[in-house]
Amino acid sequence: SQQGEEDPQALSIQEGENATMNCSYKTSINNLQWYRQNSGRGLVHLILIRSNEREKHSGRLRVTLDTSKKSSSLLITASRAADTASYFCATDADKLIFGTGTRLQVFP
Amino acid sequence: DTAVSQTPKYLVTQMGNDKSIKCEQNLGHDTMYWYKQDSKKFLKIMFSYNNKELIINETVPNRFSPKSPDKAHLNLHINSLELGDSAVYFCASSQEAVQETQYFGPGTRLLVL
Numbered sequence: 001s002q003q004g005e006e007d008p009q010a011l012s013i014q015e016g017e018n019a020t021m022n023c024s025y026k027t028s029i030n031n032l033q034w035y036r037q038n039s040g041r042g043l044v045h046l047i048l049i050r051s052n053e054r055e056k057h058s059g060r061l062r063v064t065l066d067t068s069k070k071s072s073s074l075l076i077t078a079s080r081a082a083d084t085a086s087y088f089c090a091t092d093a094d095k096l097i098f099g100t101g102t103r104l105q106v107f108p
Numbered sequence: 109d110t111a112v113s114q115t116p117k118y119l120v121t122q123m124g125n126d127k128s129i130k131c132e133q134n135l136g137h138d139t140m141y142w143y144k145q146d147s148k149k150f151l152k153i154m155f156s157y158n159n160k161e162l163i164i165n166e167t168v169p170n171r172f173s174p175k176s177p178d179k180a181h182l183n184l185h186i187n188s189l190e191l192g193d194s195a196v197y198f199c200a201s202s203q204e205a206v207q208e209t210q211y212f213g214p215g216t217r218l219l220v221l
Contacts, residue, residue, distance in 0.1 A: 030207050042112070042198055042212035043151070086149060092207035095164050098151040 004089055004099035012105040019076040021102040023089030024069075032065055033090045034074050037101075043088065046074075081108045111135050112213040114199050120219045121189055129184045129216045131199030139163075140182040141210065142174060143198040151198070157182055158204075189220045 004025040013019055025032070031050050035043040049056045049065045049072070056063045062075040076083055084106045089099040112133045121127055133140060141164075142154040156164035157176040171187045182199060199213040 033209065035212075037149075040215075042214045043200075043210075045209045045211070048209055088151065095153050095156065095166075096207070096210065101149050 004091055004097060006087075006089060006099040006102045008102060009100070010103045010105070012107065013079055015079060015081055015106055015108050017079055017106075019079050019083070019104055019106070021074045021087050021104070023072045023074070023099050025072075025089070025091045025097070025099070026070065027091065027093050027097075029067070029091045029093070031092055032063075032072050033092075033096070034061075034063060034072075035088045035090060035098075037086045037088065039085070046087075076104075079104075079106045081106050112199055112201055112211050114197075114213040114216050116216060117214065118217050118219075120221065122221055123189055123191060125189050126185070126187045127189060127218070128186070129197055129199075129218075131182045131184070131213055133180055133199075133201040133211070133213075135201055135203075135211060136180075137201040137203050137211070138179055139202045139204060140176065140179070141200040141202075142182065142184050143200060143212075145196045145198060145215070147195070155182075155184075189218075191220050194218055194220045 006023045033048045034046040037043045047058045060077045065072045086101045088101045090096045115130045139158045141156045145151045154168045155174040160176045173185045176182045196215045200210040202208045202210045
């Protein structure tokens, strides 16, 4: 399967803690994207990192990319209850291929 | 204003029926997509249209037929519905290339009984 894999599958933390999610993929990429999906909703784009970039920040989000290891990580700092959602990485070839997702639960 | 909208939000139907899901985007994007998300949250692309032309057609049963009357609309028609078609179907759009940021609709929850 071309599908990327994310770990952990599920993560539970307290508000204020940091959450780290990892994504591994199989093919060469142009870009890697991270999306969030709240329960019962569509996916929302968070951040795009290009293959020639190693790190990118957006607010409380920090994404790293290691193309030699075909892996990426998403760090959410100072998490909030509203960050509770599923997070997906997506890599591109001729189409976007989504990872299996990490379900993040942030307890108040 | 809703960027990518889908109707209906919920669809419950019997096996063997034919149904359609509609999608509209008001972002002025050239490319639109249909995705299927199964019960395990796996999200997989089905079709993509660029400016009304089919550019991606994954190995989807030919009971599924997309139609793009104009670049702002991409509808999905499903014939002879089967139990395994039960899933959430998402429409999405992007400015141009598949590799760009995609904007997703709220999803249509299809349950085939």
